[in-house]
Amino acid sequence: MVVSDRFPGARAFFFKLSAPRPTILIVALAARALAAAAVRAGYAPLIADGFGDADTRALAAAFHRVSADAAGGLDPASCRAALAALRRGRAPIGLVYGSGFEACPEHLTTLAPSLPLLGNIPAVVRTLKTPARFAAICARLGISHPAIRQDAAPDGFWLEKQAGAAGGGHIRAVPLGHAPAPGHYLQRRVTGKPISALFLADGQHAMVLFFTAQWSDPAPHAAFRYGGALRPAALAPTIAAALTAAVAKIVAASGLVGLNSADFLVREGDFDLLEINPRPGATLDLAPGPVFRWHLAACRGALPTRPPMFSAAAAAAIVYARQATRLPAAFDWPAWTADRPLAGEYVPAHAPLCTVRAAGRDAMRVYARLRARRERILARVEECATARAGQECRAI
Numbered sequence: 040m041v042v043s044d045r046f047p048g049a050r051a052f053f054f055k056l057s058a059p060r061p062t063i064l065i066v067a068l069a070a071r072a073l074a075a076a077a078v079r080a081g082y083a084p085l086i087a088d089g090f091g092d093a094d095t096r097a098l099a100a101a102f103h104r105v106s107a108d109a110a111g112g113l114d115p116a117s118c119r120a121a122l123a124a125l126r127r128g129r130a131p132i133g134l135v136y137g138s139g140f141e142a143c144p145e146h147l148t149t150l151a152p153s154l155p156l157l158g159n160i161p162a163v164v165r166t167l168k169t170p171a172r173f174a175a176i177c178a179r180l181g182i183s184h185p186a187i188r189q190d191a192a193p194d195g196f197w198l199e200k201q202a203g204a205a206g207g208g209h210i211r212a213v214p215l216g217h218a219p220a221p222g223h224y225l226q227r228r229v230t231g232k233p234i235s236a237l238f239l240a241d242g243q244h245a246m247v248l249f250f251t252a253q254w255s256d257p258a259p260h261a262a263f264r265y266g267g268a269l270r271p272a273a274l275a276p277t278i279a280a281a282l283t284a285a286v287a288k289i290v291a292a293s294g295l296v297g298l299n300s301a302d303f304l305v306r307e308g309d310f311d312l313l314e315i316n317p318r319p320g321a322t323l324d325l326a327p328g329p330v331f332r333w334h335l336a337a338c339r340g341a342l343p344t345r346p347p348m349f350s351a352a353a354a355a356a357i358v359y360a361r362q363a364t365r366l367p368a369a370f371d372w373p374a375w376t377a378d379r380p381l382a383g384e385y386v387p388a389h390a391p392l393c394t395v396r397a398a399g400r401d402a403m404r405v406y407a408r409l410r411a412r413r414e415r416i417l418a419r420v421e422e423c424a425t426a427r428a429g430q431e432c433r434a435i
Contacts, residue, residue, distance in 0.1 A: 059083070062100060062129050064151055066118055067137025068107075069391075071095040071378050072323040076331035077135070085131055087121040089113055089139065090391075093379045101125050110222070111204060113139035115146035122151050133157040135334070137319055141168045142203030142222075157338045158297050159317040167293060167315045168203050170224045180288045183311045186227040191218040197225045198263075205316065207255060210263040229311050231304025234272050237322050238286050239337040240295040245287045246342050248330070249349065250274055251322050253302075256359060258389045267356025269406050270325045271349065278305060285312055298323075298334040324355045324377070324396060352402035354409045358416050360392045367423050375412055392420065 060083040065073050070088040075098055077084040083100035091104040103121035108114040122134070133155035140147055144164035147156060166172050170187050177184035188197075192213055201209040201223050212228065219225050233253040239246045249270050256266030274282075286301050289312075300320035302313040319334060327347045336342070357378075368382040377394040386392055395416060397409040 060100075062131040063157075064122055064125060064131045064134040064154065065137070066105070066113070066122060066134065066139070066150060068113055068139035069095075069378065070137060071098065073135060073137050073319055073331075074098040075377075076319075076323060076326070076334075079328050080331040082331070085122075085125040085129065087118055087125060090378070091381065093381050094377055096381075101129075108143075110142050110201070111209070112142050115143060115149065118146075118150050126151065133335075135319075138205050138316075140164070140318075141205060141316075142201075144168070157335055159295060159299075163294055163296075164317045167289075167295075167317050170200075170202055170226075173314070176289070176292055177312060180285075180292060182285045182288060183309070185229045185311055185313065188225045189219060191216050192225055196228045198228050199223050200226055207263040207265040208258075208261040211260070212262065226313075229304055231306045231311060234274065234282070234303045234305045234310075235268060235320070235322060236282055236286055236301045236303070237298070237320065237326060238290075238301065239298055239333055239342055240290040241337050241340045241342050242294050242296050243291055244342060245283075245290040245295075246346055247283050247286055248326060248346055249322075250279060250282065251325065256357065258359065261389070264359070265321060265357065267354060267409065268322045268325065269354040269402060269409075270322070270352060271402060273402070274305070275308075278308070278310065282310060285310075289315060296340075297338040298326075298330065322355070324394070325353045351398055351400055352405040353396070353398040354402075354405050355394055355396045356409055356413055357394055358392045358413050360386045360388055360390055360420070361417060362421065363388045364392075364420055364423075366420070370420070370423055373412075373416075376416065392416070 060081055062083045062085055063077055065084045066087040067073055068089045070086050071092055071094055074084045074086050074095055078098055085101045086099040087103050087105045088095055089105055089107055096102045103124055105121045106114040106117040134151045135157045144161040147161050174184055174187050192215055195215050197213050199211055199213045199219050235251050235253050237248045250272040251268035251270045252272040253268045254266045255263050258264050282303055295317060298319040300316045304311045333343055365385045366380055372379045375396050379393050380386055395412040397405045399405045
């Protein structure tokens with residue numbers, strides 16, 4: 040192709056368009072949201088992921104599916120093999136990780152040891168995901184955090200949680216006298232509205248990008264399973280300021296970098312900090328376009344000059360299968376879905392089926408639209424499951 044010199048900048052513009060995108064390794068239990076953010080930022084993601092959804096594979100410059108471990112995270116040996124294969128013949132700029140390593144952060148530096156780890160170092164993750172250490176930090180900083188214990192529950196107001204787990208499916212209420220299982224602990228049950236803060240950190244300072252209201256989607260044996268999130272959360276300015284101050288204290292005390300989230304329970308004029316997720320989290324889909332570049336810059340010590348401003352509301356929710364199903368090839372996924380299983384893939388009952396999203400000017404209308412879309416997907420999936428060979432499965 041000949042690029043004309045008659046137009047100033049035409050040759051530079053052409054070569055900018057045709058230049059290969061820099062590659063970057065991404066590993067996570069569910070990597071689609073990180074991969075989409077990387078693509079928006081101009082990167083070609085090399086993805087190791089535990090689900091292997093169709094849209095994750097479509098976003099990837101190269102893809103390998105990895106195995107889960109016994110605790111529900113990612114198996115380190117499987118990840119190392121996948122990342123080695125993804126790197127072969129390529130020169131990625133670094134490794135970004137998502138969920139799947141909270142219980143074994145020491146493995147993070149072994150996944151791609153010759154590449155920069157673009158996220159929190161294992162020592163930071165270990166400190167914040169060890170219940171006793173995190174509780175001690177909160178006590179020292181004067182941040183309210185529910186009491187924890189390793190011995191039997193003295194009354195019926197305790198939750199059992201798995202250390203290093205994510206997603207809420209591991210949490211259950213326990214009766215008087217219950218002692219936590221190995222690898223678990225008890226946390227005092229407190230009341231409040233679930234609120235999460237998505238924030239950037241540079242090792243010393245924090246910038247909260249937004250707050251979301253969150254909800255659970257209970258299932259048998261998983262009463263606190265994560266359901267979804269709505270941005271913006273309806274918070275009084277004084278509470279928003281107090282939550283922001285708590286995040287800033289945690290960052291200064293722990294050295295957090297990059298994109299992270301903080302989970303709170305908020306009451307009238309008060310709150311408890313439940314946990315810190317020291318990696319990009321569940322609300323990444325609700326973040327602005329430059330968020331992946333901001334994550335990389337924050338890992339290197341630079342925060343944006345100002346937080347983003349939003350003119351619209353947005354929400355995302357996980358849709359869980361109500362019954363075991365195998366999706367037919369004829370199933371037509373709407374544009375407002377993500378994390379789509381491969382055609383013909385078996386989805387067990389209560390397993391994640393997909394993500395649904397919605398956006399608009401009014402937060403409550405967005406939430407209602409999201410709930411309606413969730414029901415539409417479930418109804419159509421169940422209809423397709425009963426249709427012979429998918430022949431009666433119509434588009435949504």
